Amino acid sequence: MSAKLLLLRDRHQRQLPGIDIRGKSLVSTFNTPTNFPTGTNPNAVVAADFNKDGKPDIAASNTASNNISILLDSSNTNFNIGFSPTTLELGDFNADGNLDIVSGGTDGAAILLGNATGGFATPTNFNAGVNIAAFAVGDFNGDSKLDLAAANSQSNSISILLGTGTGSFGNPTNFNAGINPQSVVAGDFNADGKLDLATANQGSNNVSILLGTGTGILWSSY
Numbered sequence: 300m301s302a303k304l305l306l307l308r309d310r311h312q313r314q315l316p317g318i319d320i321r322g323k324s325l326v327s328t329f330n331t332p333t334n335f336p337t338g339t340n341p342n343a344v345v346a347a348d349f350n351k352d353g354k355p356d357i358a359a360s361n362t363a364s365n366n367i368s369i370l371l372d373s374s375n376t377n378f379n380i381g382f383s384p385t386t387l388e389l390g391d392f393n394a395d396g397n398l399d400i401v402s403g404g405t406d407g408a409a410i411l412l413g414n415a416t417g418g419f420a421t422p423t424n425f426n427a428g429v430n431i432a433a434f435a436v437g438d439f440n441g442d443s444k445l446d447l448a449a450a451n452s453q454s455n456s457i458s459i460l461l462g463t464g465t466g467s468f469g470n471p472t473n474f475n476a477g478i479n480p481q482s483v484v485a486g487d488f489n490a491d492g493k494l495d496l497a498t499a500n501q502g503s504n505n506v507s508i509l510l511g512t513g514t515g516i517l518w519s520s521y
Protein backbone atom coordinates (compact mmCIF):
# COMPACT_ATOMS: atom_id res chain seq x y z
CA MET A 300 0.00 0.00 0.00
CA SER A 301 1.48 3.31 -1.02
CA ALA A 302 1.79 5.97 1.61
CA LYS A 303 1.09 9.62 0.94
CA LEU A 304 2.56 12.25 3.21
CA LEU A 305 1.64 15.85 2.60
CA LEU A 306 4.65 17.93 3.54
CA LEU A 307 4.00 21.56 4.42
CA ARG A 308 6.77 24.11 4.21
CA ASP A 309 6.89 27.71 5.30
CA ARG A 310 8.11 30.54 3.10
CA HIS A 311 11.71 29.75 4.05
CA GLN A 312 11.19 26.18 2.86
CA ARG A 313 11.42 24.87 6.43
CA GLN A 314 9.33 21.77 6.93
CA LEU A 315 6.28 22.24 9.10
CA PRO A 316 4.51 19.49 10.99
CA GLY A 317 3.08 17.41 8.14
CA ILE A 318 -0.36 16.04 7.58
CA ASP A 319 -0.16 12.29 7.22
CA ILE A 320 -2.82 11.28 4.74
CA ARG A 321 -1.60 7.75 4.11
CA GLY A 322 -3.98 5.85 1.90
CA LYS A 323 -6.35 8.79 1.55
CA SER A 324 -7.06 10.62 -1.67
CA LEU A 325 -6.36 14.33 -1.90
CA VAL A 326 -9.24 14.67 -4.32
CA SER A 327 -12.54 15.63 -2.74
CA THR A 328 -15.62 14.04 -4.18
CA PHE A 329 -18.09 16.91 -4.52
CA ASN A 330 -19.45 15.64 -7.80
CA THR A 331 -22.60 13.97 -6.53
CA PRO A 332 -25.05 16.48 -5.06
CA THR A 333 -27.89 15.35 -2.86
CA ASN A 334 -31.04 17.38 -3.36
CA PHE A 335 -33.59 18.32 -0.73
CA PRO A 336 -36.95 19.93 -1.46
CA THR A 337 -37.66 23.57 -0.56
CA GLY A 338 -40.46 25.95 -1.52
CA THR A 339 -40.69 27.37 -5.04
CA ASN A 340 -37.81 29.28 -6.64
CA PRO A 341 -35.35 29.40 -3.71
CA ASN A 342 -32.83 32.21 -4.19
CA ALA A 343 -30.82 32.42 -0.98
CA VAL A 344 -29.53 30.03 1.67
CA VAL A 345 -27.84 30.38 5.02
CA ALA A 346 -26.34 27.63 7.18
CA ALA A 347 -26.34 27.38 10.96
CA ASP A 348 -26.96 24.80 13.63
CA PHE A 349 -30.53 25.75 14.48
CA ASN A 350 -31.32 22.71 16.61
CA LYS A 351 -27.94 22.61 18.39
CA ASP A 352 -27.12 19.01 17.51
CA GLY A 353 -23.65 19.92 16.29
CA LYS A 354 -24.61 19.61 12.63
CA PRO A 355 -25.27 22.58 10.37
CA ASP A 356 -28.81 23.10 9.11
CA ILE A 357 -30.11 25.15 6.21
CA ALA A 358 -32.63 27.97 5.80
CA ALA A 359 -33.68 28.95 2.28
CA SER A 360 -35.87 31.82 1.06
CA ASN A 361 -38.32 30.99 -1.72
CA THR A 362 -39.28 33.84 -4.02
CA ALA A 363 -42.30 32.26 -5.69
CA SER A 364 -43.91 30.58 -2.68
CA ASN A 365 -43.38 33.50 -0.29
CA ASN A 366 -41.89 31.36 2.44
CA ILE A 367 -38.75 30.29 4.27
CA SER A 368 -37.73 26.62 4.32
CA ILE A 369 -35.94 25.23 7.37
CA LEU A 370 -34.09 22.01 6.59
CA LEU A 371 -33.00 20.02 9.62
CA ASP A 372 -31.62 16.48 9.62
CA SER A 373 -35.02 14.90 9.85
CA SER A 374 -37.49 17.57 8.90
CA ASN A 375 -38.30 20.25 6.34
CA THR A 376 -40.66 23.02 7.43
CA ASN A 377 -41.90 26.03 5.47
CA PHE A 378 -42.86 29.32 7.13
CA ASN A 379 -45.06 31.70 5.16
CA ILE A 380 -43.88 35.32 5.36
CA GLY A 381 -46.49 36.95 3.11
CA PHE A 382 -44.15 38.50 0.53
CA SER A 383 -41.60 37.41 -2.03
CA PRO A 384 -38.22 37.23 -0.24
CA THR A 385 -34.96 38.18 -1.89
CA THR A 386 -32.58 37.71 1.02
CA LEU A 387 -32.22 36.27 4.50
CA GLU A 388 -29.73 36.73 7.32
CA LEU A 389 -29.15 35.31 10.79
CA GLY A 390 -28.75 36.82 14.23
CA ASP A 391 -29.95 36.38 17.79
CA PHE A 392 -32.14 39.45 17.76
CA ASN A 393 -33.93 38.77 21.05
CA ALA A 394 -30.76 37.61 22.83
CA ASP A 395 -32.21 34.31 24.03
CA GLY A 396 -29.28 32.24 22.77
CA ASN A 397 -31.22 30.88 19.78
CA LEU A 398 -30.60 32.03 16.23
CA ASP A 399 -33.33 34.01 14.51
CA ILE A 400 -33.87 34.69 10.80
CA VAL A 401 -34.65 37.98 9.10
CA SER A 402 -35.82 38.07 5.51
CA GLY A 403 -36.63 40.93 3.19
CA GLY A 404 -37.98 41.47 -0.29
CA THR A 405 -39.70 43.88 -2.60
CA ASP A 406 -42.78 44.21 -0.42
CA GLY A 407 -41.70 43.71 3.14
CA ALA A 408 -39.55 42.17 5.84
CA ALA A 409 -40.11 39.52 8.47
CA ILE A 410 -38.37 37.99 11.46
CA LEU A 411 -38.62 34.37 12.53
CA LEU A 412 -37.64 33.89 16.17
CA GLY A 413 -35.93 30.56 16.76
CA ASN A 414 -36.18 28.14 19.65
CA ALA A 415 -33.56 25.71 20.96
CA THR A 416 -34.81 22.73 18.96
CA GLY A 417 -34.71 24.25 15.48
CA GLY A 418 -38.30 25.42 15.48
CA PHE A 419 -39.42 28.96 14.73
CA ALA A 420 -42.32 31.09 15.90
CA THR A 421 -44.85 32.41 13.41
CA PRO A 422 -43.03 35.07 11.35
CA THR A 423 -43.61 38.69 12.35
CA ASN A 424 -43.58 41.33 9.63
CA PHE A 425 -41.94 44.70 10.22
CA ASN A 426 -41.43 47.92 8.31
CA ALA A 427 -38.05 48.08 6.58
CA GLY A 428 -38.95 49.99 3.44
CA VAL A 429 -39.44 48.40 0.04
CA ASN A 430 -37.26 46.69 -2.52
CA ILE A 431 -34.84 45.19 -0.01
CA ALA A 432 -32.03 43.49 -1.90
CA ALA A 433 -29.90 42.53 1.09
CA PHE A 434 -29.49 42.84 4.85
CA ALA A 435 -26.39 43.29 6.99
CA VAL A 436 -26.54 42.54 10.71
CA GLY A 437 -24.57 44.40 13.35
CA ASP A 438 -24.79 46.61 16.42
CA PHE A 439 -24.65 50.00 14.76
CA ASN A 440 -25.43 52.11 17.83
CA GLY A 441 -23.35 50.22 20.38
CA ASP A 442 -26.17 49.25 22.75
CA SER A 443 -25.34 45.51 22.47
CA LYS A 444 -28.62 44.86 20.66
CA LEU A 445 -28.41 43.64 17.08
CA ASP A 446 -29.56 46.07 14.41
CA LEU A 447 -30.22 45.73 10.70
CA ALA A 448 -28.98 47.55 7.63
CA ALA A 449 -31.10 47.10 4.52
CA ALA A 450 -29.95 47.78 0.96
CA ASN A 451 -32.89 49.41 -0.84
CA SER A 452 -32.22 48.59 -4.45
CA GLN A 453 -34.74 50.95 -6.05
CA SER A 454 -34.38 53.99 -3.79
CA ASN A 455 -30.55 54.05 -3.88
CA SER A 456 -30.34 54.05 -0.13
CA ILE A 457 -29.42 52.11 2.97
CA SER A 458 -31.85 51.87 5.86
CA ILE A 459 -30.73 51.41 9.44
CA LEU A 460 -33.24 49.70 11.73
CA LEU A 461 -32.24 49.76 15.37
CA GLY A 462 -33.07 46.60 17.26
CA THR A 463 -34.99 46.69 20.52
CA GLY A 464 -33.39 43.50 21.80
CA THR A 465 -36.74 41.71 21.81
CA GLY A 466 -36.91 40.77 18.13
CA SER A 467 -38.52 43.99 16.92
CA PHE A 468 -37.00 47.03 15.21
CA GLY A 469 -37.50 50.76 15.14
CA ASN A 470 -38.56 52.55 12.00
CA PRO A 471 -35.97 52.69 9.22
CA THR A 472 -33.70 55.71 8.85
CA ASN A 473 -32.42 56.14 5.31
CA PHE A 474 -28.98 57.16 4.06
CA ASN A 475 -27.82 57.69 0.50
CA ALA A 476 -25.88 54.95 -1.25
CA GLY A 477 -24.93 54.54 -4.89
CA ILE A 478 -27.35 53.57 -7.61
CA ASN A 479 -29.23 50.30 -7.21
CA PRO A 480 -27.40 48.81 -4.20
CA GLN A 481 -27.68 45.03 -4.35
CA SER A 482 -25.51 43.95 -1.45
CA VAL A 483 -24.41 45.40 1.88
CA VAL A 484 -21.76 44.29 4.36
CA ALA A 485 -20.79 45.65 7.78
CA GLY A 486 -17.20 46.21 8.90
CA ASP A 487 -15.04 48.79 10.65
CA PHE A 488 -13.36 50.12 7.54
CA ASN A 489 -11.67 53.12 9.16
CA ALA A 490 -10.68 51.33 12.39
CA ASP A 491 -12.39 53.78 14.72
CA GLY A 492 -14.25 51.04 16.61
CA LYS A 493 -17.58 51.93 15.01
CA LEU A 494 -19.29 49.72 12.45
CA ASP A 495 -19.43 51.03 8.90
CA LEU A 496 -21.19 49.71 5.81
CA ALA A 497 -20.16 48.96 2.26
CA THR A 498 -22.67 48.57 -0.55
CA ALA A 499 -22.26 47.14 -4.04
CA ASN A 500 -24.05 49.47 -6.44
CA GLN A 501 -25.15 47.65 -9.53
CA GLY A 502 -26.27 50.81 -11.33
CA SER A 503 -23.21 53.01 -10.71
CA ASN A 504 -20.42 50.42 -10.96
CA ASN A 505 -18.96 51.26 -7.58
CA VAL A 506 -18.95 50.49 -3.90
CA SER A 507 -20.21 52.98 -1.35
CA ILE A 508 -18.63 53.21 2.08
CA LEU A 509 -20.96 54.66 4.71
CA LEU A 510 -19.03 55.46 7.87
CA GLY A 511 -20.79 54.78 11.13
CA THR A 512 -20.89 57.28 13.95
CA GLY A 513 -21.64 54.65 16.58
CA THR A 514 -25.13 56.06 17.08
CA GLY A 515 -26.91 54.41 14.18
CA ILE A 516 -26.25 57.45 11.97
CA LEU A 517 -24.07 57.00 8.91
CA TRP A 518 -21.93 59.40 6.90
CA SER A 519 -22.00 58.69 3.19
CA SER A 520 -18.55 58.92 1.64
CA TYR A 521 -18.48 57.61 -1.85
Ligand SMILES: [Ca+2]
Nearest residue numbers: 348350352354
Ligand atom coordinates in the same frame (compact mmCIF):
# COMPACT_ATOMS: atom_id res chain seq x y z
CA1 LIG B 1 -28.36 20.99 13.42
Ligand SMILES: [Ca+2]
Nearest residue numbers: 391393395397
Ligand atom coordinates in the same frame (compact mmCIF):
# COMPACT_ATOMS: atom_id res chain seq x y z
CA1 LIG C 1 -33.14 34.50 19.34
Ligand SMILES: [Ca+2]
Nearest residue numbers: 438440444446
Ligand atom coordinates in the same frame (compact mmCIF):
# COMPACT_ATOMS: atom_id res chain seq x y z
CA1 LIG D 1 -27.92 48.15 18.47
Ligand SMILES: [Ca+2]
Nearest residue numbers: 487489491493
Ligand atom coordinates in the same frame (compact mmCIF):
# COMPACT_ATOMS: atom_id res chain seq x y z
CA1 LIG E 1 -15.68 52.65 11.54
